[in-house]
Amino acid sequence: MVYRPREDSRLLKQAVTSLDLEDKKFLDMGTGTGYIAEAALEQGADVTAVDIDSEAVEQARQRIGSRANVCQSNLFTDVEGTFDVIAFNPPYLPEAPGGSVATVSGANGAQVSRRFLEQYPDYLKSGGRSILVTSSRNSLDLDGAQVLGSSSLWFEQLKVVDVEDGF
Numbered sequence: 001m002v003y004r005p006r007e008d009s010r011l012l013k014q015a016v017t018s019l020d021l022e023d024k025k026f027l028d029m030g031t032g033t034g035y036i037a038e039a040a041l042e043q044g045a046d047v048t049a050v051d052i053d054s055e056a057v058e059q060a061r062q063r064i065g066s067r068a069n070v071c072q073s074n075l076f077t078d079v080e081g082t083f084d085v086i087a088f089n090p091p092y093l094p095e096a097p098g099g100s101v102a103t104v105s106g107a108n109g110a111q112v113s114r115r116f117l118e119q120y121p122d123y124l125k126s127g128g129r130s131i132l133v134t135s136s137r138n139s140l141d142l143d144g145a146q147v148l149g150s151s152s153l154w155f156e157q158l159k160v161v162d163v164e165d166g167f
C-alpha cells in the first residue's frame, strides 16, 4: 500500500517550498506517490525521486515521470550524483502489527532514519541542506538540528529538521 500524503507530508512540503529551489538538484528520498517531488518540481528544481517500494515508484512515475528521474532504490543504493537539497519523510514508527515499509522502522522506529543520517553526507553538495521528518514516537535524538516546522497531534509531535545545519 503506497503511503498517501498526510500531516507529515504536508509539513515537509511546507519546509521544501519555503526554499529557493530554482535550478537546484533535489532528491526526494522515499517519494511514495511523488507528492514532495512534485512540489519541488513546481519550485523549479531538477528532481530525482526514489523509493524502496516498486509500487510507489510506479505511482510516482505516473504522477511526475517525464518531468523527473524516478527510480527504485534502498536509500542511496541506486542514487547517483550529489544534490543541493535532500528531503526525506521516512518510516518513523516502532514495529507494530499492521505496520509497513512506509510506516515502521525497527523496534525503536529510527532504523531507516539512522541509516539515512550515516549515508546522506556523501550525496550532499557543499552548502546543501538535508531535511528530515521526525516524530516524538521514535527514539531519534536530533536536538541540535534546526527545526523548520512542527505540528502537534494528540498522539505525537512531528518536526521537520534541517540535519545539515547544526546537527
Ligand SMILES: C[S@@+](CC[C@H](N)C(=O)[O-])C[C@H]1O[C@@H](n2cnc3c(N)ncnc32)[C@H](O)[C@@H]1O
Residues within 6 Å of the ligand: 003, 004, 005, 006, 008, 009, 010, 012, 029, 030, 031, 032, 033, 034, 035, 036, 050, 051, 052, 053, 056, 073, 074, 075, 076, 089, 090, 091, 101, 102, 103, 112
Ligand atoms: C512516510 S512515507 C512518505 C511518503 C511521501 N514522501 C510523503 O511524504 O507522503 C515513507 C516512504 O519511504 C519509503 N521507504 C521506506 N524505507 C525506504 C528505504 N530504505 N529507501 C527508500 N525509501 C524507503 C516507503 O516506501 C514510503 O514510500
